[in-house]
Every structure is written in C-alpha cells, then in structure tokens.
Amino acid sequence: MSSELSLAVVGAGPVGLALALHAARALPDAHVHVFDARPADLDVSRDPRTLALSLGSVQEFERLGVWPAIAPASTAITAVHVSQQQPALLLAGLAARLRLPPPELLLTAAECGVDQLGAVASYGAIVAPLQAAWFEAVAKEPRRLSARFGTPVAALKATPAGVEVDAGIAEHHDLAVVAEGGVFSAQARKALVHDYRQTAWVGQVTLAEPADPARAGTAYERFTPHGPAALLPLSPQGGAARAALVWCVDAADDPVLGLDDAQRLAVLNQVFPPRVGRLAAITPLKRFALGLNAERTLVGGRGNEGGAGQGRIVRIGNAAQTLHPVAGQGLNLGLRDAHALVAALQSAQGRGADLGAALKQVEWQRAPDRWTLIAATDFLARSFTWQLPGLASARGLGLAALQALSPAKRLLARQMMFGWR
Numbered sequence: 460m461s462s463e464l465s466l467a468v469v470g471a472g473p474v475g476l477a478l479a480l481h482a483a484r485a486l487p488d489a490h491v492h493v494f495d496a497r498p499a500d501l502d503v504s505r506d507p508r509t510l511a512l513s514l515g516s517v518q519e520f521e522r523l524g525v526w527p528a529i530a531p532a533s534t535a536i537t538a539v540h541v542s543q544q545q546p547a548l549l550l551a552g553l554a555a556r557l558r559l560p561p562p563e564l565l566l567t568a569a570e571c572g573v574d575q576l577g578a579v580a581s582y583g584a585i586v587a588p589l590q591a592a593w594f595e596a597v598a599k600e601p602r603r604l605s606a607r608f609g610t611p612v613a614a615l616k617a618t619p620a621g622v623e624v625d626a627g628i629a630e631h632h633d634l635a636v637v638a639e640g641g642v643f644s645a646q647a648r649k650a651l652v653h654d655y656r657q658t659a660w661v662g663q664v665t666l667a668e669p670a671d672p673a674r675a676g677t678a679y680e681r682f683t684p685h686g687p688a689a690l691l692p693l694s695p696q697g698g699a700a701r702a703a704l705v706w707c708v709d710a711a712d713d714p715v716l717g718l719d720d721a722q723r724l725a726v727l728n729q730v731f732p733p734r735v736g737r738l739a740a741i742t743p744l745k746r747f748a749l750g751l752n753a754e755r756t757l758v759g760g761r762g763n764e765g766g767a768g769q770g771r772i773v774r775i776g777n778a779a780q781t782l783h784p785v786a787g788q789g790l791n792l793g794l795r796d797a798h799a800l801v802a803a804l805q806s807a808q809g810r811g812a813d814l815g816a817a818l819k820q821v822e823w824q825r826a827p828d829r830w831t832l833i834a835a836t837d838f839l840a841r842s843f844t845w846q847l848p849g850l851a852s853a854r855g856l857g858l859a860a861l862q863a864l865s866p867a868k869r870l871l872a873r874q875m876m877f878g879w880r
Contacts, residue, residue: 463488463489463490464486464488464489464490464633464634464804464808464814465489465490465492465621465631465632465633465634466482466486466489466490466491466492466632466633466634466635466636467492467494467622467624467630467632467634467635467636468482468491468492468493468494468635468636468638469494469495469612469615469624469635469636469637469638469639470494470495470637470638470639470640470776470778471493471494471495471497471586471590471593471606471608472586472638472639472640472776473510473582473585473586473589473790473793473794474638474640474775474776474777474790474793474794474796474797475493475495475636475638475639475776475797476493476586476589476590476592476593477519477520477523477589477794477797477798478636478638478775478797478800478801479491479493479593479604480523480525480589480592480593480596481522481523481797481798481801482801482804483596483600483603483604485801485802485804485805486801486804486805486808488603489603489804490603490604491603491604491605492604492605492607492630492632493593493605493606493607493608494607494610494611494612494624494626495607495608495609495610495611496609496610496611496612497608497609498608498609499594499606499608499609502587503582503583503586503587503590504583504584504586504587505583506581506582506583506586507581507582507583508581508582508583508661509579509580509581509582509661509663509691509693509703510579510580510581510582510585510790511536511577511578511579511678511691511787511788511790511791512533512577512578512579512580512585512790512791513576513577513788513791513875513876513877513878514573514575514576514577514876514877515791515794515795515876515877515878516577516790516791516794517575517577517578519794519798520585523589523592524592525588525589525592528587528588528591529580529584529585529588530578532580532581532584533578533579533580533584534578534579534580534675534676534691534692534693534694535574535575535577535578535676535692536568536575536576536577536578536579536676536677536678536691536692537567537568537569537574537575537576537675537676537677538565538566538567538568538576538674538676538677538678539564539565539566539576539677539678539679539680539875540563540564540565540566540677540678540679540680540732540734541563541564541565541566541679541680541681541682541858542561542562542563542564542679542680542681542682542732542858543562543563543681543682543851543854543855543858544681544682544683544684544730561859562854562855562856562858562859563732563858563859563862564858564861564862564868565862566868566871566872566875570865570868570869570872571869571872571873571876573876575676576872576875576876577791577875577876579678579691579692579693579703593606594606607626610626610627611626612624612625612626613625613626613627615635615637615772617771617772618631618771620633621633621634621771622634622635622771622772633771633814634771634772634773634814634818635771635772635773636773636774636775636800637772637773637774637775637778638774638775638776638778638793638797639777639778640776640777640778641777641781642747642748642781643747643748643749643750643752643781644747644748644750646752646777646781648752649752649753649754650753650754650755651751651752651753651754651755651833652750652751652752652753653750653751653837653841654748654750655749655750655751655783655840655841655844656709656710656711656844657686657707657708657709657710657748657749657783657840657843657844658707658708658709658710658713658715658746658747658748658749659705659706659707659746659747659748659749659784660704660705660706660707660708660715660744660745660746661703661704661705661706661744661745661746661747662703662704662741662742662743662744662745663693663701663702663703663704663741663742664690664701664702664704664724664727664738664740664741664742665696665699665700665701665738665739665740665741666699666700666701666702666735666736666737666738666739667699667736667737667738667739668699668700668736668737674734674736675692675695675700676692677692678690678691678692679702679731679732679735680785681730681731681732682843682854683730684843684851685707685708685709685712685714685843686707686708686709686843687705687707687785687839687843688704688705688706688707688727688730688731689704689705689706689784689787690702690703690704690731690735691703691705691787699739700736704727704741704744705784705787706727706730706744707749707783707784707785707843709843709844710748714726715744715746716746720741720743723741723744724738724739724740724741727741749783749784749840750781750783751780751781751782751783751833751836751837751840752780752781753779753780753781753782753833754774754779754780756822756826757773757774757775757779757796757800757821757822757825757829758772758773758818758819758821758822759772771814771818773800773818773821775793775796775797775800776789776790776792776793776794776796776797777789777793779793779796779829780792780829780833782832782833782836782837783836783837783839783840785836785839785840786832786835786836786839786875788832788836788875788878791878792828792829792832792878795825795828795878796825796829799821799824799825800821803817803818803820803821803824804817806820807820827879828878828879831874831879832878832879842854
C-alpha cells in the first residue's frame with residue numbers, strides 16, 4: 460500500500476469527522492478528503508439532538524483534542540438504572556415471598572473504578588468542535604487535506620484500482636469510507652432489514668424538584684409493556700434537573716400520539732420509578748420509526764458489487780448499521796469502527812502490506828463487536844412485541860440476577876463503556 464493513500468470520507472457527522480481527524484494524524488502522508496452535502500457555513504452547533512457517549516467515545520474525543528470544547532456542553536453519566544414497569548404478578552408474588560429486591564439493575568461509575576460511565580451531549584455540541592478542528596487541519600495542510608462541504612456525493616463506483624467518487628466531477632481515490640447517518644425510514648435498505656413497527660418519541664423533560672447532586676448524573680432505562688423508555692441526564696436549568704427523553708411505543712397502537720403535553724407528563728410519571736422524581740414539564744416531542752438496517756460487513760456491501768475494486772468501499776457508523784435505541788450505543792459503535800479502520804491502515808503501512816489485507820483485518824476485527832450489539836439490540840427490540848407468557852417475569856428475573864452478580868455487572872458495564880475488545 461502506497462504511503463500516499465487517497466481517502467475519501469463521505470459524511471461529516473461525528474463518525475466521519477472523527478475518522479478524518481484520526482487518519483490525518485495517524486497517516487501523515489495520506490490525502491484525506493471529506494465530502495458533505497451541508498454548506499460549510501451552516502451553524503451545526505444549534506442541532507439539539509441528544510447523543511449518548513460511552514467512556515470509550517469520550518476517550519476517543521480526548522485523543523483527537525476536541526473533548527475540551529465538548530465537555531462544557533456535556534453531562535457526565537455516573538450511573539445507569541434499569542428497571543421494569545409493572546412486573547408480572549408471578550414475579551411480584553415470588554419477590555414478596557422471598558423478600559427479594561425489585562427487578563432492577565444499578566451500574567455506577569464508582570463500582571467500575573472510573574469517574575464516569577460516559578456522557579450526554581447534543582449533536583451540535585459534538586459536531587461543531589469536530590468540524591472546527593477539521594477546518595483548522597485543512598488550513599494547515601491544504602495540499603493534503605480538503606473539506607468538500609456543499610458537495611453531495613451522487614454515486615460511488617468501484618474500479619479495479621480503487622473507487623470513483625462522483626461529486627459533480629468524478630474523482631478517483633484509493634478508498635472511500637461512507638459515514639452518512641440518517642433515520643431508519645429515510646435510508647436505502649441494506650442486507651439485513653427489520654421494521655420493528657415501533658415509534659420513538661424524543662424530547663426533553665424537566666423535574667419539579669431542584670436537581671439532586673447524588674442522582675444528577677443517572678441515566679434511567681425503563682422496560683414497559685409498550686417498549687423501552689429512557690431518560691438521559693442533562694445539565695440543570697434554573698436549578699431544576701432536566702433529562703432527554705426517548706420513549707418507544709407500538710406504532711400500530713400508539714398510546715402517545717393522541718395525548719396533549721399534560722397527559723403525556725401524567726403517563727410518564729407512572730412509567731418511570733419514584734426514584735426519578737416528579738416530571739413537571741415536557742417539550743414538544745418528535746417521532747421516528749424504528750428498525751434494524753445493517754450491512755453484513757463493513758467492507759463492500761450495498762451498491763458495491765462486482766469488479767476487482769469492490770472491497771475499496773467501507774461503510775461505518777449508521778451507514779453500516781442503524782440500530783434500535785434501546786441500548787443507546789449506535790454512535791459509540793461507529794466511533795469504534797472508525798478507530799479500528801485507521802489503526803489497520805496505519806499498521807498496514809508500517810508492514811508494507813496491501814490495502815486489501817488491511818481492510819480484511821478490519822472486517823474480521825470488528826465483526827464480534829458489531830454482531831454482539833446488533834444481536835442484543837435486535838433481541839430486546841423484538842421481545843417487546845412477543846406475547847409470550849412469563850416473558851416479563853423472565854426479563855425481571857434477569858435484571859435481579861445481574862444486580863446480584865457483581866462480576867456480571869462489571870462485564871456488562873465494560874461492554875457499555877468500551878464494546879467488545
């Protein structure tokens with residue numbers, strides 16, 4: 460593989476920009492070009508979408524030098540509380556008879572020996588510093604790096620020696636990495652597709668009481684008969700605690716659609732456990748269809764069949780796998796994809812190996828992490844649609860068992876923070 464690798468990154472979201480910044484530093488002779496349809500002068504910092512970052516993702520942004528700019532607008536996650544609403548009567552009766560604690564799981568940063576399990580930040584608070592860092596890098600090395608903003612990529616065509624990128628003018632590159640995101644309903648279908656027929660309602664809530672410092676960094680996940688609901692901690696406002704809400708329900712029998720804000724608050728106060736506190740206000744909610752849309756492998760895939768260069772198109776992040784938000788790990792998985800790809804390219808240059816060998820290494824290296832998370836989120840998402848006797852009891856018993864088994868809790872926490880390593 461030539462040290463003067465030409466790399467095209469399609470998509471300037473958090474995953475694409477993190478990949479470009481890492482590649483520019485780790486591959487000092489490589490030419491890196493970032494393409495995105497949005498104009499360069501668009502103020503991305505105002506994008507309010509909430510993203511959950513694992514500790515591994517926080518550390519990746521620290522390595523890239525952008526975390527100091529993200530941190531002030533972020534909220535640390537110091538604990539994760541998972542519980543089940545209205546356990547089945549069998550489980551409730553058994554728990555009362557045996558004097559067992561309720562079916563819940565609590566993971567804390569302290570018991571894992573870290574300061575935080577992760578962090579919460581808006582899309583804009585993450586992308587704006589990454590974009591600024593990329594523009595700065597381009598200004599320093601314009602002969603090697605470029606930012607092609609306002610330039611949508613119409614097509615990618617595999618060639619025997621690489622990839623032809625059509626962005627108004629056809630350009631040839633050794634490797635193209637697609638890192639575009641998008642929601643499930645708007646994406647082209649990949650190799651593995653399943654519509655969960657669920658709707659995610661997203662927005663923010665405010666608690667009535669002043670923020671409790673002891674619980675200010677707790678993220679809550681609640682399993683309900685309709686689907687999972689989650690609250691992610693946000694910085695207090697006016698002394699009151701705030702949280703980002705993700706509320707997943709059955710799309711065919713949507714219990715949220717016909718409610719006004721007061722009714723939605725009343726329902727949510729019944730959904731979440733008392734330890735959350737009383738929810739006092741809610742912002743207008745937006746809804747999104749949920750589904751699984753994944754490639755079988757990062758290398759090759761959709762729109763990349765035939766030709767000797769078919770393995771020169773790589774998809775990472777949401778371009779490779781769009782998951783159900785039940786675990787909140789989609790962005791973290793994409794950042795691990797990006798890191799592994801650059802590490803493989805760097806290692807291959809040091810060995811004098813060819814590009815195909817490096818990409819094959821990424822394909823095999825990333826498979827366990829990808830498929831563990833794809834399978835876990837798919838199983839959980841589908842389980843809320845199964846009408847099986849005792850399923851709620853089994854789920855509750857599983858939470859209680861995890862809470863009682865410290866080694867299992869630590870293993871789960873490590874998976875959440877760093878993925879499969």
